[in-house]
Amino acid sequence: MASRKKIGAFTYTAKIMADRKTKQLCNRLRSHHIALIDHADVDEIAACALLDTGVRAVVNLSPYMTGQYPAEGARRLLDEGVHLFELAADLVESGLIDRLDGVFATIEDNQLKVCTAEGERLVMPLLAVTKEKIEAKWRDATDSLDVTLSRFIDNTLSYAGMEKDLFLKPLCPLALKTRIDDRHVVVVVRGKHYREDLQTLHAYIREYRPVLIGVDGGADALMQAGYLPDLIVGDMDSVSDKALMSGAEIVLHAFSDGRAPGRSRLDRLGLPYHLLPAPGTSEDVAMLLAFEKRAQLIVTIGTHTTMIDFLEKGRKGMASTLLVRTKIGTKLIDAKGVNQLYQPRWSWKLWGWCLAAMLMPIAAALVINPVARHAAQMLWREWRIWAF
Known part of the structure; x- marks a missing residue:
């Protein structure tokens, strides 16, 4: 079960759920877990899938935004209050995903403290991802978008010619x-x-x-x-x-x-x-x-x-x-x-027409049917006696 400590500092203890593919991870991720992913430039769809699980802490072995293009995922997660961390590139090793999947860990003082299934204790420094850092990378990615677009078009046309x-x-x-x-x-x-x-x-x-x-x-x-x-x-x-x-x-x-x-x-x-x-x-x-x-x-x-x-x-x-x-x-x-493109809107005028349409058959019945008219008159007299 996850736990928080230290008022003013983010401390979280929970089981790690890890996978190389974020979309597969989300199938077994729950709100009380720590998500461990290896996903460079987290996209909006992946971010929404993570948010649907209710997870509150995500550690990424790759940069949330490389600066190649303005990826939406990190901004979306931060806006919803999810705590994001990156593991320094020099600490990422092959097999780390498999080693940490399913073990308990604590995030404390920007460190990931883990006791692996083999009894090994690991303390790995984390880089906290903030809105300020993401916004700076966002601006850099937006500024270089023309260069990225040029490469993208060249690649598209080149492969289109070969694959047609x-x-x-x-x-x-x-x-x-x-x-x-x-x-x-x-x-x-x-x-x-x-x-x-x-x-x-x-x-x-x-x-x-x-x-x-x-x-x-x-x-x-x-x-x-x-x-x-x-x-x-x-x-x-x-x-x-x-x-x-x-x-x-x-x-x-x-x-x-x-x-x-x-x-x-x-x-x-x-x-x-x-x-x-x-x-x-x-x-x-x-x-x-x-x-x-x-x-x-x-x-x-x-x-x-x-x-x-x-x-x-x-x-x-x-x-x-x-x-x-x-x-x-x-x-x-x-x-x-x-x-x-279009979202239907309700208005008071529309509500008025709906109410009139509902009352019209009732009014017609009162005018045409003598029994209904007599009952309405009796109800009216009773109401006047009660009211006055």
Whole structure:
């Protein structure tokens, strides 16, 4: 159980939960744990996932912001009162994540004090991450954004030229049970504003009954919003077992040479799946699959479209996404951020009209029905006698 000591100084004792992938760590992280991550340039999605766990202390083996681009994660965590620390680079060693996972530790006086499972006592100095430090790095990253953008564009165009032939070819044919032709398709990725956008499109989904495709963790996003995915597409590194066993048809995205790290997980769960070797990202593959299965319209939620989106994913270009979106053309509608376009507002005038609409049938009944009119007159007399 976590504990705090020393008024005015942050002291925290708890079990460490550690993982090399933040999104996997969040599946088992709880509010009373210390999170140990190795995540350079923590993005907003990772920060939101950490906040959802309620964790109050996070130690990072990498810089929260390198200055390469203005990453949002550290600012978001600090704004919510989470205590952030970095371990000095010269103290980071291979296997440290595995050694510290599951052991109890104390953060005190900017030190991480640990007693490992082997009985070894470690005292490692920590660097407290403050809003002032993050804001300084933020300004530096913003100032150098033009240089970063130039490199990003060069990388994108270079790879687009090399990979265009791969995307001109059709995907390997799959015998899907889910019918897609002439239907609307919604592709959900767990990207920025995916929750709000799903909520905004609730009426559209209810009316059109589109095919719902969750890209890895996007399947969990659909279930959290109250939907069941029809298809799950991805390498299966961030989707939960619950989503995989929801009854959705599974398409395992493999590398072009057929390697699929997610195969062992699906085999272990005993789930049937389609293997789809293809270049690009899993969200690219999901859109291409819907396109080649002759979807009438493809709506995307939470997909990665900007330079910052791709840098947060650790990709230095967006060649595959550029080629896929160009190929699909007008069938593709990007609903990312649609919640910011319009929010319905209630007004007193609207409430007045609603009240009038409710009272009108009652008034009509009183005028037309003699029994109702007589009852209303009696109630009126009784009220006058009681009131006066």
